[in-house]
Amino acid sequence: MSFDEYRKNDPEARFTDWLRSEAEPHWTRMTTHRFARELGEDSLDDAVAGRYLVQDYAFVNSFVSLLGSAIAAAPAMPSKRRFAGFAAAVTADENDFFLRSFEALGIPEGTWKTPELGPVTRDFIAVLEGAGRSGSYPHMLAVLVAAEWSYLTWAQACPARRPQRFWLAEWIELHAIPEFEAFVTWLREETDRVGAAADEATGAAMRDSFRRMMVLEEAFFDAAYAG
Numbered sequence: 009m010s011f012d013e014y015r016k017n018d019p020e021a022r023f024t025d026w027l028r029s030e031a032e033p034h035w036t037r038m039t040t041h042r043f044a045r046e047l048g049e050d051s052l053d054d055a056v057a058g059r060y061l062v063q064d065y066a067f068v069n070s071f072v073s074l075l076g077s078a079i080a081a082a083p084a085m086p087s088k089r090r091f092a093g094f095a096a097a098v099t100a101d102e103n104d105f106f107l108r109s110f111e112a113l114g115i116p117e118g119t120w121k122t123p124e125l126g127p128v129t130r131d132f133i134a135v136l137e138g139a140g141r142s143g144s145y146p147h148m149l150a151v152l153v154a155a156e157w158s159y160l161t162w163a164q165a166c167p168a169r170r171p172q173r174f175w176l177a178e179w180i181e182l183h184a185i186p187e188f189e190a191f192v193t194w195l196r197e198e199t200d201r202v203g204a205a206a207d208e209a210t211g212a213a214m215r216d217s218f219r220r221m222m223v224l225e226e227a228f229f230d231a232a233y234a235g
């Protein structure tokens with residue numbers, strides 16, 4: 009269904025509502041995944057958590073490069089500042105989280121610095137690098153909003169009572185704190201604005217990128233269990 013058709017059913021519908029709807033069933037399967045549920049309930053196996061964090065650290069490295077591309081592609085200083093502020097949080101607080109977690113889980117430096125990448129991680133990195141290389145702001149927004157909005161969604165659905173293990177508690181917290189929510193709120197608005205103004209081919213490419221991301225997000229959670 010095109011965005012125009014989608015909006016006939018609901019005139020208030022946002023461009024990002026349409027993206028999410030076009031990414032089903034992967035959106036719902038990812039945001040309600042066993043991984044997120046076990047994380048919230050403090051029952052996630054540490055072997056699963058460790059495998060996930062090693063692969064995700066590689067994801068985040070490419071993700072930060074994409075944020076750099078978004079700073080370059082964003083049309084004006086207010087939007088550049090949003091991406092720069094988020095890149096600062098990821099490279100400081102979130103990076104610190106990863107290093108403390110690897111230490112607590114006893115994961116040796118070689119394992120997280122030069123990880124053996126799983127097939128889903130490789131596909132993810134190719135999508136992130138492709139979006140950056142495209143130079144297309146709409147393309148970058150579709151990829152970024154898929155990654156960040158889905159993380160906000162599962163994290164906000166976690167019980168308020170946080171796990172004992174800090175590598176679980178803080179991973180939820182990083183994606184549920186007000187600063188992160190504010191960034192995702194802005195990112196959705198920016199994607200709504202750019203998507204609604206885009207021509208049909210660009211809108212369809214944004215839909216395809218968002219959907220591809222959600223396929224990979226679901227597969228990435230699955231992969232953490234396949235040790």
Ligand SMILES: Cc1ncc(CO)c(N)n1
Binds near residue numbers: 071
């Ligand atoms: C795979 C994946 N998607 C999204 C996020 C949120 O940035 C993350 N850390 N990892």
